[in-house]
Structures are given as structure tokens and as C-alpha cells.
Amino acid sequence: MIQSQELVSDMMVNGPVYWAQLADYLLMYDQIVIPTGNLQILSVLRFMLGDDVLLELLETRTIVFARFDEWFGYIGNAGVVSFKFMGGPEKKHTAPNLATSHCLPLDEAIEVMFITTNPLSTREIRQKYKSLLLTHTAQLATTPIMEAARLEAYRDIENSPYLQHMLSIRNGGRPLNYLKGSKSNTVTTFNPHVRRGNDTPPEIWAILSVMFENLLLSIGGKTEVGELTGDTATLSVLQAKGQRLGYSPHGRESFAQLQQVSGVPDLGLAFASKQLSARQIIELRQSKHAQSFRDWLAEGNPSSTAQETLQRYVESVGKPSLVESLPAKLLRFATTTTWGALEPVSGAVVAAADSFLLSKWFPGTSPRLFMRQAKVVTTNSPVIRPPQQKGRDRNALCSCGSEKKYKHCCG
Incomplete structure (x- = not known):
């Protein structure tokens, strides 16, 4: 836990699965609560979203940090115990430590996070983050x-x-x-x-x-x-x-299946592969159809499986008739669940699924409206050049304000 803290950030920044998860969460949920001790996740979010988008999400409380100031471990004569890293006066002049900042006051933990992590920030950007984090972070009674x-x-x-x-x-x-x-x-x-x-x-x-x-x-x-x-x-x-x-x-699994049967390219993977930018994800999130989709998701049973959510989606679309074409995968699922009981469909017709059409919509609230919008966004988006991750310049002035070179100060 204490050694090689940077490996966790590197794993997330370089792993497409974490990019995909973040995009999915932003589209699926009204608010995302992230538990953290040392705020290290903030540097990962800055790489993925960029400062402009992330500051906007923090300001609107779309992303909220729930901060704890203790951690836990196992001792042979006490079992599982919680503890703090207690630093005495002799520790005041040691270099900032991302691991022990779990147990610092919030304002100090924020400073340590900026000093010890990438990407670099200007004093102005840093102050914006600090102001938002001090007012919008949920401080938990950890004990x-x-x-x-x-x-x-x-x-x-x-x-x-x-x-x-x-x-x-x-x-x-x-x-x-x-x-x-x-x-x-x-x-x-x-x-x-x-x-x-x-x-x-x-x-x-x-x-x-x-x-x-x-x-x-x-x-x-x-x-x-x-x-x-x-x-x-x-x-x-x-x-x-x-x-x-x-x-x-099962939230992300449900979301993935809904996109698949609707013929929508996986939005999370599109963000991970840089086909969609963070700004495009946020614009899609802020649309009326996206809000209706999140409301529809929230109406379901919290413990529903992905298959149960998918069946509810099919039921919300309505019976097939001759109005708009359906993707084949959605029709095949429908004929084996809800619609199959209402109106038997022959195998020949299922094979020609593109000729099937929708007749009944839930005006303005159908979850399929969001899927259609998402498909348009992904289809019309060019591939975006991946951001370059650069290491901290050890010969540059340290960002802690000491006016010393980073390698002679906090590096």
C-alpha cells in the first residue's frame, strides 16, 4: 500500500477498461460518489477528462469524493484494526508522501496530491480544484x-x-x-x-x-x-x-447489453479508444434523452440482473409493427421474451428482422431515444489523438512553491 503508489495511477491511466468504466458511469448515473483517502484518483481523472471537464463535473457535484482519513490492516494479536499514520514534529520536514496523506487534514492532503502526482497544474487551476474540493468533498466519520x-x-x-x-x-x-x-x-x-x-x-x-x-x-x-x-x-x-x-x-453489464441489442457501438470503449472525447461524453450526458434514460434506469429494481434490465427495456419499447426498423439482436431477444407471448413471430420473419418496425413509443421518455442519439454521436465522431502522458520534469521548479528544482525538493 505504501510503496510504489504511482503504479495504481499508471494502471488506470494506461488501462482502457478504466476509461470505459468512467464514461459508462457518467452516462448511467446522475451522481458518482468516489471513496478515497489520499485523493490520488484526482490525477487519474485529470488525465482522462481534462481539467475543464473535471472542474465542471466537480462544480455541479456530478462527481463527489467521499473522503476517509483512516486505513486498516491485520495485527497478529488484535486482528483487523484501523489506524492513522501519525507523524510527530520530526516528520514535518520530510518529503510529501502520497500514502500517508490518507491521514492528513483535507487541505493538506490536497496539497500533497498536487505535489506528488501528474499532470502538472498552474497555480490558478490548482486553486480552483482546492476551492471545490474543500466545499464539495464529503468528509466521513471514519472511525x-x-x-x-x-x-x-x-x-x-x-x-x-x-x-x-x-x-x-x-x-x-x-x-x-x-x-x-x-x-x-x-x-x-x-x-x-x-x-x-x-x-x-x-x-x-x-x-x-x-x-x-x-x-x-x-x-x-x-x-x-x-x-x-x-x-x-x-x-x-x-x-x-x-x-x-x-x-x-450489474449496472455496466446491463448498459453494455442495452447498447448491443440496440446496435449502438460501446460508448465506454469508444471513449477508451479516443473515438469519443470527454467533452462529447459530457454533452451526451447532458442531453434530455440521456436524463430520461438515467431516470428509466433508476426506476428499476436496484438488485435486477442485466437480463432483467434488458427485458424491461424490451417491454418499454412496445409491440412491433410497421413504423421504424429494429436491430436484429433486439428483435431476436424480444421474440423469445415479451413479444413472443403477445404476438408469435415465425422464424422466417425473425431472419428478416430489418423489416420489423416499432409502433408504440413512450413519448419523450423511451430509453431507445437515448440509444438512437448515442448511435448518431459515435457514428459521426472522428478518432481522437490520444493524450501524451509525460513524466514530471525533475529540473523544473517544484510545484510546492519552494522555488527549488523538483529533484532537489519533493522529487
């Missing part, structure tokens, strides 16, 4: 959230036959606070973006993984979000537990 997450994680493990079986094989029935391989003078920390190291016992890593997902659930509850999502590495517990509590991790 009770961490304690609730720890208790829930222990309950999850105690009620899991699989995890109990794994623990008993190597630990001989030891309590969760005294697992094999743990030491009383060592804290094993957790990073959801990296794989377990060979020196970390699998049982301890399993406990910390469950703790992390319960932390996400606790933060989601405190910020009153309607859906929790993330990458596959952070959804193993939420797949089962999250649905039980009313959260759904």
Missing part, C-alpha cells in the same frame, strides 16, 4: 465506519462455510485475531489494486478483502448511494451480499 465494517466482515467470515473451512485447514480452529503467519509487531495492509504477495498468508488476505468490501458497503450506506460498482477484483462479496442489501453490481 465508526471502520468499526462497523470490521464487525460485519467478521460476521461474514463466521457465516461462510467456505472461509471457515479454509481457516481451519491451516489454523486448527484459531480465533480470527490470531491466524497463522501473523505477528504482533507487524501490520499487514491491504491494497485492492494489487495481488496478494507470497509473504502474506491467504487467510489474512481473505479477511482484509472481506473487510475492504464491507468498507465500501458502509461508505455507500453513509453517502446514500443507490448502486455500488467497481472492477472484478472488488466485487466478489458484493455479488452476493450487495444484492441482499439492495445494491447491484
